[in-house]
Amino acid sequence: MSAAVGYATKWGALPTLTGAPTHYCAGCEHGTLTRLLASAIEARQARERAVLVSSVGCSVLAHEYLNVDAVQAPHGRAPAVMAGIKRARPDLLVFGVQGDGDAVSIGLLELVNAANRGEPISIFLVNNAIYGMTGGQMAPTTPAGMVTTTTPNGRDVATTGRPFDATRLLLGLDGPAYLRRVFLPVAPTGSADVFNARGALDGEAAIRHAFEVQERGGFSFVEFVSTCWVNWKVSILESKRYAARVLAPLFPPGLYRDRFGVEAR
């Protein structure tokens, strides 16, 4: 044997990514999620049966980056479009990325009813607690007191309601088979300048589980607690610290339902 030493790629290019540069702001979890989706699709060898439904908001261009067939839905209607695809073609792996405004505000009816019927689709909610693409208005998930362009004195929960917990709302329905919430941003550790990346690794696993649940006939929903430093008007790393401090207690990560026990194995 030769004593030659070489390098082997452990993680490399994903054919399920188009390679197009993203329009996302630096450090945005939308970008991170895109890679996780690509990875999970490849893990399930599902590219040829995958159909992405992109919604309105920062997720609207997901089909530019994910190299899969895609349909773009009107604002909030992605769950209905997904269900329409899946009912016509049960053999397809149908999934969508929605923001909090899209899924929890303008599209709540579509989300709740698709969930209640247990449509075998996978919905990935990016909850960054604010309207990103429209420029930083209050979202249903905005924490109390957060200053946004439409709550210049901070969100007053007495008049605008409390932050909307979509995962717990869906937990009240019998329809969903898989409900999980993942804290996606890099998270502060005991060491001041070191963050952990557990959210990304958990997120990729959650997506794979969600796909498995769909292919076993169940409705799966993963909420990704995320950040939006541009509209929160803080630095990138401060947005991650804020998310850990304020959003994580408000939207606790965890496995809320796993009817098929896909995570137990």
Place this chain on the structure above:
Amino acid sequence: MTALPEFLKGNEALAYGALRAGLTAFYGYPITPSSEIPETLAAKVGRPEFPRFRVFLQAASELEAINLAIGTAATGARTMTATSGPGFSLKQEGISYAAAMELPLLIVNVNRAGPGLGNLGPEQSDYFQATRGGGHGGYRTIVLAPDSVPEMARLPALAFSLAFRYRTPVIVLTDAFLGQLKEDLPVPDVAPEEWDTSWAATGARGPVRHVLSSLHLELADQNRHSRHLAAKYAEIARTEQRSEDVATDDADVVLVAFGICARLARAAVGSMRARGLRVGLLRPITLAPFPRDRIDDLVLSGVRRFLVLELNHGQMVDDVALAAAGRAEVRGLTEVGGLLPTSAAIGAAVEAMAVSPTPLVAAEEVDA
């Protein structure tokens, strides 16, 4: 295939017609006077005589229904939703997206009366909303208007054929009267047509993938897409005008009417011909594209008087006037609120028009 029932409501006939045309999925939200369409279809899922019909879902809202249909249409399958005015308004968002994404889709509007909740009587007051592209952003749809129960059964096949040929939403605009009217129904047994669906989003193969999106962030891209749509609508307007003529050859007055009004006009033509009045009927079958070429032909062959009969405050009369382009007198006879014009009113309007002075333009042509 099994023979259809032979005596049906218009709404039921339309449902059977859609099944015969290869309908795969129906999504709808109940609304009077259209509900016989979902009720008829709900019982047909899984029935061996309609093997393609696999999906029936009562949606949670009109919005959900049109978007479920968008999803199914994106897979290249034949899908339909049905509603009446208030629901048709709610569906406009989805129709705009479907037009932009070039999805073949059938939307049925069983027109009821009045703005707001109105009432359950027949009107044709959604004519503008249907024919002008009722949602945002400047698109057009094809609009078909049946005038009998057998035609309610026949038009879904034509609607799907046009929807897939041009990849565009198609609307069947009918009314509360025709939807509820019962008639004998001899429907020919025809096999569903097949169309190219290679554009559909059903999973990417190798480097080929399909993205059905209405978003074109680059201004030049949107410009190109809008021009592409406009060219398609122009081709449709050029080649897909459909209408029926009744006794127009020698007519002094040509009635123009669609749907239930065409039935009233047809009867009026018969009774007035019996009294020696030379009256004809032009019945648009495509409200969009409007059969303006046929109006043009009639004007060129000497018709100088058009009386437009419709159940609204005067909408199609604008299209007739545009087509006549000042070369003929165009009047309207309208009724609203769910009521129909009486035969006496139609007769009086025709007589008044027939004895009126020959329109100025025509007089000049005669002098020349």
Place this chain on the structure above:
Amino acid sequence: MVATVSDALPRAHVSVDAERCKGCDLCVVVCAPRNLRLRPEFNRAGYHPVEFRYQGDRGECTACGLCYWVCPDFAITSVDRRVP
């Protein structure tokens, strides 16, 4: 990437597409050994792109891949591990 190299070379290598990088710092802060850093130069988009450097001041690269997983811009193009 397979090349004959000497045992003196590091156990792993991280490749970066500097033109894709938006300099968000996420890969930098998840790398405990600090094997990544933002360059003082700008890329064409005007960001300070990240670069992989071999000499971590807290330890060597283990090809853990956290930088790859958190990168929102797919700018960490590959993580290679030394074989055998």
